[in-house]
Amino acid sequence: RGAAGSGADLAGRHVVVSAGGTREPLDPVRFLGNRSSGKQGYALARTAAARGARVTLVSANSALPDPAGVDVVRVGSTLELREAVTKAAAEADAVVMAAAVADFRPAVYATGKIKKKDDREPEPLALVRNPDILAELSASRPRSGQVVVGFAAETDDVLPHGRAKLAAKGCDLLVVNEVGESKTFGSEENEAVVLGADGSETPVPYGPKETLAETVWDLIAERLPAAPR
Numbered sequence: 001r002g003a004a005g006s007g008a009d010l011a012g013r014h015v016v017v018s019a020g021g022t023r024e025p026l027d028p029v030r031f032l033g034n035r036s037s038g039k040q041g042y043a044l045a046r047t048a049a050a051r052g053a054r055v056t057l058v059s060a061n062s063a064l065p066d067p068a069g070v071d072v073v074r075v076g077s078t079l080e081l082r083e084a085v086t087k088a089a090a091e092a093d094a095v096v097m098a099a100a101v102a103d104f105r106p107a108v109y110a111t112g113k114i115k116k117k118d119d120r121e122p123e124p125l126a127l128v129r130n131p132d133i134l135a136e137l138s139a140s141r142p143r144s145g146q147v148v149v150g151f152a153a154e155t156d157d158v159l160p161h162g163r164a165k166l167a168a169k170g171c172d173l174l175v176v177n178e179v180g181e182s183k184t185f186g187s188e189e190n191e192a193v194v195l196g197a198d199g200s201e202t203p204v205p206y207g208p209k210e211t212l213a214e215t216v217w218d219l220i221a222e223r224l225p226a227a228p229r
């Protein structure tokens with residue numbers, strides 16, 4: 001598979017993939033969430049395992065079944081995702097942040113169910129910022145030569161926004177795709193451009209999420225330092 005043409009070009013490598021979408025609890029029965037299905041992250045995990053990698057999949061609220069041969073860590077909120085990804089990244093050759101991470105979480109978590117009070121209008125919902133996990137990973141690089149990859153869904157000015165985001169995050173690759181109401185979310189297919197910190201631009205035509213996943217691993221494999229023998 002891939003440029004090297006090898007069936008197991010990721011053998012001996014440990015890779016971490018985050019998938020799905022984080023949920024920020026308001027109270028025991030409610031959360032703020034997003035529409036990510038986890039399909040792209042799961043496709044990344046499956047394809048990496050097929051190429052010989054040891055794969056840790058940090059899965060946030062995906063309904064998909066655990067892929068065979070992959071270590072799955074299930075998480076709910078952004079802070080849980082951050083803890084699991086940071087721990088796994090300590091010994092990883094590559095980290096791919098395919099999860100849709102909530103930018104904000106409720107400032108307070110109510111331990112009991114929030115009640116509507118009489119006929120008063122509701123209070124505005126106070127939010128606080130979540131940590132930027134991708135930026136933290138890009139800055140920390142616990143293993144030298146570790147490749148860090150992000151995903152960005154944009155609705156307009158896709159490439160300029162993607163370039164700016166790649167620079168702001170400090171990651172090596174950013175997979176940029178255009179989203180809309182019916183595009184990408186829950187879909188089996190995807191279309192994207194993979195931007196490299198080195199200035200490279202790799203378009204991936206509309207097709208199965210597996211195809212995009214293979215291209216991402218090709219680009220990662222090219223950037224990994226030579227495997228220790």
Ligand code: CTP
Binds near residue numbers: 097099103134135151
């Ligand atoms: N990401 C992250 N931590 C966050 C937010 C996003 O690790 N708190 C990661 C996502 O997993 C993704 C990448 O950053 O790989 C880009 O996410 P995106 O939401 O497009 O970026 P933001 O910086 O949050 O920009 P925006 O204001 O457009 O939402």
Ligand code: CA
Binds near residue numbers: 101102103
């Ligand atoms: Ca965001």
